[in-house]
Amino acid sequence: MEIPYTISTRPDTGLWNAKVGIWLFLASEVMLFGGLFSAYVFLRLDAQPGEWPHGLLNVPIGTMNTAVLILSSVTVVLAWAALKMRRYDAYWWYMLATILCGVIFLFVKLYFEWPQKFSHYGVYLKPEAREKYEQYLGNHRREEKGLEPRIEITGHLENHEALTDSNVKEYEIAMDPVNADPDNPAMDRPHFIPLPATDKVAKIEKEDVERISSFGPWHSAYFASYFTITGLHGAHVLGGVLVFLYMWLPVSKKVYQRNPEHLANRVEVSGLFWHFVDLVWIFVFPLFYLL
């Protein structure tokens, strides 16, 4: 038994099967990420003043990762074009470049961006205690200027034992510049180049603290969406890399030798998926890094 139109096109639709399949799959992916992005919008609109953080992510790193993904979208098209021209060697190199781009993207995410968050802490102050820490929050000036209040002091936690030891009565935070110098107008906007935490330490009494948390998914609705969406996106990148790896390995050269069009079709279909993953990142990047 043979299923028609696996490689050749059906005359009246002008399509081969997998091409229909991948576009349908991408439609469902649009709905999946659409659901997540609409959750982001919903939660962000619901957030109280000061609750939605800004400028916590590393924009240059994110920009570089964006460039890496866009580059990989170019190389995967070149790989496909090389197959169409029946130049397997060129294909092999372009595919390798695509795979490396995907790996670099994941490496930056998993070994640099994500782990950083877990060693950075934020202390949410009780509303009545905010006045006491005005020197770190600068809310008087912000109120005059009509800006959202600051409700959190962020930085490096110097005394980790305070998290578990109830005898320690205060948290010592080596503050981020935004809390170290809260009245500086330069701190009203997030910085493109992130500034490291200062050595200025704030001592915050535990009884003034509503909640202390690292910048993990439990920190806020913002980080919850950040980890969920970038995590799911990362899983898609990983899936794409694995598929490309399969097409790059010698096992797929056999497919090429039997029918080069077959491998070209496979690359086209997985390339479409790859472009979609790229496109999702084009939404993720501004939503989390810039806005």
Add this chain to the structure above:
Amino acid sequence: MDASTSLETHGEHHHEAGHDHGHQELGFWRKYIFSTDHKVIGIQYGVCGLIFLFFGFSLMMMMRWQLAYPGQAMPVIGKWLPYIFGANTMPDGKMTPEFYNSLGAMHGTIMIFLGVVPVAFAAFGNFVVPLQIGAPDMTFPKVNAASFWAFGVGGAIMLTSFFVPGGAAKGGWTSYTPLSDISDKGPGFHPFLNGQTLWLLGFIFLITSSLLGAINFITTIIQLRAKGLTWMRLPFFVWAQFVTAFLLLLAFPPLEAAIVMQLMDRTAATSFFLPAGMIVNGAPLHISGGGSPLLWQHLFWFLGHPEVYVLILPAFGIVAEILANNSRKPLWGYKSLVFSVLVIGFLSFIVWAHHMWLTGMGSTVSAFFQTTTLLISIPSVIILSAFFISLWGGSIRFTVPMLWATAFLPMFGIGGLTGIPLAFNSADLYLHDTYYIIAHFHYIVAPGTIFGLFAGVYYWFPKATGRTMSEFWGKVHFWPSLICMNVIFLPMFLQGMLGMHRRWYDGGQGWTLSGEHIWGLTGFQWNTPISWAAWVMGLAQIPFIINFFWSIKHGKKVNDNPWEATTLEWTAPSPPPHGNFVTTPVAYRGPYEYSLPGREKDFTMQNEPVEPSERSKRMAEPALAH
């Protein structure tokens, strides 16, 4: 067209990348268990789905005891159930509230996602659609098998959740937050292997299964239609499955997103659905807050409403085939039916918030969703009317499939019409979450869809096995089921209008208004006849089960087209071999050419060429009609 694979080339023609060497060489495991053949997968889905349907129904039969005789020890099986479901479920045969909640949540989940969808969409779709469009198989047979096995894993996880400490999910089949975010947590519960978390995990597999299936169905219908089988010559069943596949494809992913978020809430301490300031068991929750319980409802019902049409559209398709076949008349208004089903598919995406009138979304939002909800009743009524008119003037044969199909019509009608008050938020404020709702949607899904499914099982059984199911036992199955269904669900409308709440553990015993009399019984007392009818209906399924398995080997042998039907699946041998057709079918005409004038037979199959003489007669027809 390279669909020219004929008998001679069959088995010699090798697919470039495939490893299929024809069905003869496959061993038992590859042929019947890990098969990629759409017919085997369809039957696997069907049998599993029917088993799940009966299991889900059994959960409800247990709950009906508690509702009719609250707090009393369950006779006979009461003392055995703790050995199955855990020691704390039914101490001394008395059902605990937690176990009751588990049963309720799992009844809904299992009936919909493990019972009706697998049978209506996956089983009939897999078995029938490729045959009806003259295709050798689905476009992606391996994906098809993956879909079935993802369903299997999802089902296994759901079943496993009964046996973990604390039992299965208790948050209702809708898993509303924040309740389901915080339930099954804390002492006595495993952080991951608890009912609600397993429910979410199981769902991820079920959604994956549906997505893979939906992609496969749509691609198959677009790409593998036989030569000459144009869109307007497709049997209505194929159209119904086509739209259903789109609903699954586009509605399930937002729920998947919501499920991922709830999973994060439960395992990674996020607060997607938890507002700040939550206090549980007297202690504040250590969470960031900032989430929204309403967000879950929106995402859930964005799936939930299209899902209703996922349940009903395949039944429409089945009933359409059977009505045309047994009234020996073309289906009335084929084009209106097709366009109606397309309009339903579209509108079903913009009615979801009518499940949420009680959340106070505001009058503007409510006005929009009331309008769309009422609009969607138009195509539904067109479809139902077309079915009724199809019967008009036909020479009806009341075969067993036809009995189920005709019973479907008024049952679906009752379910549909009682939904109209619920479309208006002012009326729904009163009826919301009462037994009225239970009655309304069960009339659509139980005597509606499930009757359609039984009709389909009896109708296509000869194609799958080459034998028919027993006519007599089919009727023994049908009549008690029809009567019991109505004894179960009709009184529930009345109970609901009294205000009886759908989630009461004691069946309304403790509530004063349920002491009012309707037709001689109080609202609470009505639970008893309802429960007895449910148990009798359970017994009435026994003839079906026996008939089904017995007829596989011992049913009456029949030819390839026992119902004298017109569509392409009846041109294949029964059971069809791997690859389906002896000669590649070509379609020359529409799907319902019954009782063409001037023909010897009263049915003309789609693959019978149009004769020149017939063409001139057809031209003359409109003139005669004047």
